[in-house]
Amino acid sequence: MALILGRKVGMTQIFAEDGTATGVTVLAVGPCVVCQVRKQDQDGYNAIQLGFEDVRDKRVTKPLLGHFKKADVAPKRFLREERLAEEPTHSVGDVIKADVFAAGDYVDVVGTSKGRGFSGTIKRHGFQRGPETHGSMNVRAPGSISTKRRGPLFKGKRMPGRYGVDRTTVKNLRVVDVDADKNLLLVAGSVPGPKNGFVQVQTARTAPVKAAS
């Protein structure tokens, strides 16, 4: 298991030898600094806390500033913990770079999806659209939301509302290339969130079985 924090840079494509193009997302990850080490006997669980991207002292709250001071690291913008099964071998101040992953690995990428504002049921929940012609007045409306017999609405009835800006995980993306010098990671496929959005890249929890070839 490995975790690294970073930002989404954007997408492009790269060609394979046989001419097929693969859409890839470029992620600028790390270097991340271990800001805290959590141990079973002390905290009730094993984990390391990673920090990404330096930030001015002024930008962090005083409690956090104290936390960074204790660890003797520069204040970071983005902090996340990686849960470990065993006692962590890292110590505070260790640097984690993009080379924790190698080309061919499978990773899960966690990000915050793009905000879409107040969206209707078609965009938000994938409802069907009604006909536009033949006298139909029900084009993008959700339709009936309940019946007299069923009584009032069920909780969780899918309706229009705020959509996006959710924690979203995309699983099992293949790492195409790793550039530890430039702190870049190329993964095949798309990644949630806008460009410059924060992402967590971690070893895939349910890695696909590698092809026999």
Add this chain to the structure above:
Amino acid sequence: MDLIREVEAKYGKKRLPVVHVGDTVQVDYLIREGEKERVQVFNGTVIAISGRGINRTITVRRIVQGEGVERVFPLHGPRVQAVRVSRRGDVRRAKLYYLRDRTGKRTRVKELLGEKVRREAAAIKAADEAAAAEEAAEAAAREAAAAESTDEAEAVEV
């Protein structure tokens, strides 16, 4: 954005053929026939150039047995080995989609002639030769380095 350009520079071709909309080109395209690979040449007129960076493609149109055929070639694609311009075209549009509605003699594109074209052609040729020379030099350097390393290995054995 700059990081994207850097990544694309790493994966794309170092030099792209210089083509313009309206040019008549021959595209050398590597195709697979069973087990064998061979180069197929596609002749035609460039009717559109689209995409930026590594996504850049050209759309080439030709008439085969009275039927219009269009193929889109990714310029950075490894299967596209060369794009040779045989004739520059004098056009006023960025996309020549109007050629699709035309048949026979009206599908012709006027040739772009003049001093500027000759100068550009000469510049491209010079750049091509320089690149070829550089590549040859690089290959020679690699070979020399390889030879040296084997020499050393032999010396160690002795």
